Amino acid sequence: MAKSKKPLSELEAFVLGLIWQFGPISPYDIRRHMQRSPSTQWSASAGAIYPLVRKLEKLGFIASKAERTDPRKRTVYRSTAKGKRALQMWLGPPLSPEAVTVTYDPLRTRVRFLGVLNSGEQMKWLTAAAKGLDEVEKKVKDWQQTYAQSGPFVLALTRNGELELETRRKWIGEVGKLLTAAAKRPT
């Protein structure tokens, strides 16, 4: 049989996707691309990317081509037909279980435990959080500018960034109101 390959990890699929989308591309450029992204989901470390790319090649999902040899070598990769199919499989439908899950928002995790601070500190925390979101917005806008007008999918990402930020801001604001209301109503 041999058909039972285990599914790609999120990082593997992401790198394969980038190679499919921007290939021919070098691991070094993949790393820079990831480092410039506002997301901190992955470190984009050499220790992750280079071995991963070699693995994808061994799987036959991507093919390498030496662009400049020996001294200052540079190897670029592009997706193979098999790689494209693997990416399509990964995308689905059906959507894999980890594709459909609640988002992970570190601010949400923290609000869960805001009760460990006193009322005054809670308000300070919320102010700091709002300021943090301003920083995030800057980074997102930077990213958007560099990758502007790259088709409907980048536009979709841009739009996601806007909506997401708006929602988080609104929520932080509501949490503030909730807490002041709770503080006034003594137990």
Next chain:
Amino acid sequence: MAKSKKPLSELEAFVLGLIWQFGPISPYDIRRHMQRSPSTQWSASAGAIYPLVRKLEKLGFIASKAERTDPRKRTVYRSTAKGKRALQMWLGPPLSPEAVTVTYDPLRTRVRFLGVLNSGEQMKWLTAAAKGLDEVEKKVKDWQQTYAQSGPFVLALTRNGELELETRRKWIGEVGKLLTAAAKRPT
């Protein structure tokens, strides 16, 4: 000096937070609590929780008490004053870098590469994604019901779930419109 302890990991802080919030509580109950949460961020595996709890105890952040001994033992933990301070430190302000970052949304990652599917498949994917969000909503609502009326912080989480879901739905819808528009306008 010895004052330069490295910061808590997200999981460590989360578990410490749960112990502070619900303690005295057993590692077993922590696991169940996490398993019931709609988030799939952590596996809540025994291999993660039990060693972690012992680590927190060794750090002096929590204290144990044997609730039932030897046969069918049950050990419960509660937060110490030091643990509470550690939790407050972790929360901030200042907010740690990983606290203020864009959310991680696996659907967003996937939309990035939707171009690998043809137009028809793209629409099917979006339909499947929307259906997936319905599932997420069910899970979130279940969770909300079990933990209803537990103070302003749970209320804040509930509200976050609502807003988040609404935003993701809206976004998926917009992506659909974006793509149909792009499909009609040839090149």
Next chain:
DNA sequence: CCGCTCATGTAACTGGTTACATGATTTA
């Protein structure tokens, strides 16, 4: 009494990070 849940635990693994190294090439 059989199967399920309670409750704790560990050994092996894995995916990814940190931190470093190398050498060529470009820029100030």
Next chain:
DNA sequence: TAAATCATGTAACCAGTTACATGAGCGG
């Protein structure tokens, strides 16, 4: 020519997962 960047690589580590084991107690 010194410093920064390009480009690739690896060794040591770490946090968390998978999968399994143990034994007590409870419900049908």
